[in-house]
Amino acid sequence: MQIKDFIIEQSLKELTEHRTMVLPIACYETMVNQNINGFIPLHWHDEIQFVRIVKGEAIFQVNEEKIAVGEGEGLFINSGCLHTAKDHKNSGCVYICLNVSPHFVLSQELYTTYVNPYIQATNLPYLHLDPKETWAQNILDAVVNINQLVQQKPSCYEIDITSQLTFLWKNLILNGFQLEYEEIEKLKSQRMKQMLNWIHTHYAEKILLDDIARAGQLSRSECCRYFKRILKKTPLNYVTDYRIQKSLMLLQQSESNVTDVAYQVGFNSTSYFIAQFRKSMNMTPLAYKKYKSS
Structure with a gap:
């Protein structure tokens, strides 16, 4: 499924339905320059996002940082972070995009300990997934596996998807990223979204x-x-x-x-x-x- 036109509300929150089945996830391949704008416009969503580049190279911007992501590599984009993507040097970039509700990653009993601290961290807007790192390659493989399950829908595929998500998230945690929480960073993000929201209301x-x-x-x-x-x-x-x-x-x-x-x-x-x-x-x-x- 190719999404060519992101539905974005005035606050830049993406309204495109991230749900392709009974599960609160969406997984699809997209070609960057096929979007109506010729690029993926600036937006944010509550879902966490995993990207694996299938072909070419893209330049992602997450909050204020730009990241080049090449074929075979990927990106984790945290919940609520402003981001955009452009094809790099007309490479015909295609990537698998996996969007997941944070509450679906692990059971509710484990969410507070193993998911929420990562969602709330102010120093984790994204992680570059380099296949040279075992934990990152495991995440990238899981994204491919989930995409295949979504497309093929074998028997009990929903259960297989939840198993892949657990494996994916465990590897992200095993990366050992040190989490930080700064109120000033949250305030900056909130103010930026307020200004963008005002522009999109009054443009x-x-x-x-x-x-x-x-x-x-x-x-x-x-x-x-x-x-x-x-x-x-x-x-x-x-x-x-x-x-x-x-x-x-x-x-x-x-x-x-x-x-x-x-x-x-x-x-x-x-x-x-x-x-x-x-x-x-x-x-x-x-x-x-x-x-x-x-």
Whole structure:
């Protein structure tokens, strides 16, 4: 199953259903550049995520860090962490994506001791899974096994999946990662999500830097530092990029025209919209519209 369009609410929390069976998990292969945006847009979800690269290479960003993940390697992304992914050098990157509700990893009796401390740790946004490490290779193998079980659905496959998840999580714990808990880091994450949520609620309106900063209870300068550190761009540049993202679906509607779309997503000038769209997508909005309708 290829998910081409992530459903993301205004807070950037992904709403795409991570459930392909009676179990609270989803496992599927995805090609990065087949997404409607040409990349996996910034989002977060409550599920923990495991990725194994089947082909090519991807650049993931988890919170403020970028990680190159090549063929055969993988990534663990913790619950609630902002992340995005882009194909690296047009490699045609394909990866297996496994999303799991943290409460399903182990039984409720073991959750408090063996799962919750890892979910709550502020120094564990991700782990790079290098197959040279035995514990990491075991996790990567488990992801492949779960994907096969999901696709083939042999007898009692649900039980086999739970066994693989237990094995996977045990190996993550055996890695011996030292957990840390810092309230300031949790507060930073919360403020960033508040500012992004405000932008996604008001993107079609006039937006000022003061508005964004106020949403995060920050000064203008501190707001800019948050965006530069985490998203590597200014707050207003992020607003422009987000408006371009929102225009893609609108442009694919047969009755839409470029001027109407520009104003619907918050641009007050058609020419500026066209210039920014070309800068982002390497083609004009009209060319994009024709390309998608062909």
